[in-house]
Amino acid sequence: MANNFDLQEQEQLEQIKHFWNTWGTPITWVLIVIMGGLAAWNGYRLWQGSQAQQATALAEAVEMAVQAGDLARVEQAVGDLKSSYGGTVQAGQAGLLAAKALADAGKWDAAKSTLAWVAEKASDEGYQALARLRLASVLIEQKAYDEASAQLSGKFPAEFAATVADRKGDVFALQDKKQEAIAEYRRAYQAFDERVEYRRLVEAKLNALGAQVETVASATSGGVQ
Missing domain, CATH: 1.25.40.10 (Tetratricopeptide repeat domain)
Structure with a gap:
């Protein structure tokens, strides 16, 4: 063994x-x-x-x-x-x-x-x-x-879309490009959350250019981007 x-x-x-x-x-x-x-x-x-x-x-x-x-x-x-x-x-x-x-x-x-x-x-x-x-x-x-x-x-990044549009609107407004400015401010207004205070300033910018908030709301419901 x-x-x-x-x-x-x-x-x-x-x-x-x-x-x-x-x-x-x-x-x-x-x-x-x-x-x-x-x-x-x-x-x-x-x-x-x-x-x-x-x-x-x-x-x-x-x-x-x-x-x-x-x-x-x-x-x-x-x-x-x-x-x-x-x-x-x-x-x-x-x-x-x-x-x-x-x-x-x-x-x-x-x-x-x-x-x-x-x-x-x-x-x-x-x-x-x-x-x-x-x-x-x-x-x-x-x-x-x-x-x-x-x-x-x-x-x-997507979360900056509203601010970028607002800033683009400022540039166009200062260049006297009214329609382009209104278009960008509309994008900004639509992109900002209703609870964001800055949205009121964008509204004021639109009003100053003769574009009322109701116009923006109407454009949103009509599918305008």
């Missing part, structure tokens, strides 16, 4: 040796790849966390500079974010905040530059859309109506 067990063990050892000689190298490489992938993924996550922390610190520096009215520091901190952490959500947030502060201070060119960067580089499409809308507003303020129209002509 003992010899039989020894024989079985020897056969099992031979099978294991044969299996390992055949598949040992591929298995080893698979394990190396898997472990290397896990190490790389963990390293990437650590790097992402570090990037987010540093970007957050700079974004907070932007906010503090805005509150202090230190526009030079605002521009410096945003510049650091753009150059080192441009792919982070914090960079888009800080860019929008900085651009508002710059525009409020009448630094239109600096505001435009910051908004253009957010519109192109922000990692979140919502921030990109907001940047384009605000950039259009700055361009309208500078009477650069064609450039403003170009910013508004691109694709926006």
